Amino acid sequence: MVLKVSEIPEEEMMLSGTRLCSGCGLQLAYRWALKALGPKTIVTNPASCSTVCGGVGGYTPLKVPVFYCCFETVAANAAGAAAALKAKGQDKDIVVLAWAGDGGTYDIGFQGLSGASERGDNFIFACVNNQAYMNTGIQRSGATPYGAKTTTTPILGKQQMNKNMLKIMEAHGLSYIAQTSTSHPRDIYEKFQKAREFNGKGVRYIEILGTCPPGWGFPTDKSIELARLAVQTGYWPLLERIEGKLVISSPSKRYMDKTKRKDIREFLKGQSRFRHLKEADFKIWEDYIDGMWEGIRLELEKQGDL
């Protein structure tokens, strides 16, 4: 279902004039996630570019309360806030959002997220995946994809694949898991609303691809175009896993067919972090994408959805 513009509230939870870079994909994601959840939201946020967004002094562009916590503790803080709301009988009314970067999710914040997921603490965990530790100057993370140059992989680019976070979260048996991209604000909006509907059903995990002009090396105006290419090449499928069942979101359905997918080179060649890649590297990317979709196909077949 594609929402009409008139069906989307005009009210924003973020105000103009933030500290984030021009063309920041994370900012667009933050804007739409908060728009979907509305004013009755409490955010917990570990050190990341999103923290910079929150402002450095007595003012903030964010209209919802945000608790800025230690890097490792975003999920623990969210669990505490959710428990307090439950004790006060306000858990139906107010939603808790843990909003973290990929470093705060895949690596440093992982034990907290895993523990909260296992305990079934009641909050939404969102990871804005810009594929490196951007706020401290583009260091490699567990989410950095193969081949990407970062300041800690400056010569050859990263030699390992990224972690498969969706599979890891799937193994935790969450009620709702979703993947979305800054190229699809309506999809972000709908998925956060959906996640809220699963209130009371433990941690709900949403991962958003957040384009980053300085970190990825592309002109600011290409921020959305690149996020869209990630979807169109099949690299970043928009999907949901509802109570364990895999559902491919409508913009990504057609990419089940390999011939409909754009060449991954189109995505890679637009970014300076991949400029050094050779044919053999492109092959690794192609195999990664093909393998992922083969897995998706097998699973949908098993579910009887194909």
Next chain:
Amino acid sequence: MVRTKQDDAFEKNVARTILASMQTPAVGEAGNTGEWRTMRPILHNDLCIVVKSGKPTCHLCWMYCPEITVSREIPPVFNYTYCKGCGICATECPTKAIEMVPEKEAPSCEGNEGGEF
């Protein structure tokens, strides 16, 4: 557990500290971020879908602007005080109704930027 006077004082102190560190929502937290801009988006009304149809159909510029500096009006209006000039709105506009022009040549530029060096 018995509550002591010290407990009360401690809690009051914690509450005071939290309240003191509370922020107030405001536009322009980072100042007038429009000053970062080197290119300025301008709208060509004759190409814009919502202007031509009079209906709120497109508004992709509003949807994709990270800075929330394009309004959802007909015609869309830019907030040049905070627009950082990223150019996303111009790139995403399906009819190329938005043009990025160098800041100094923009028709309504106040001319207070890029002074002499």
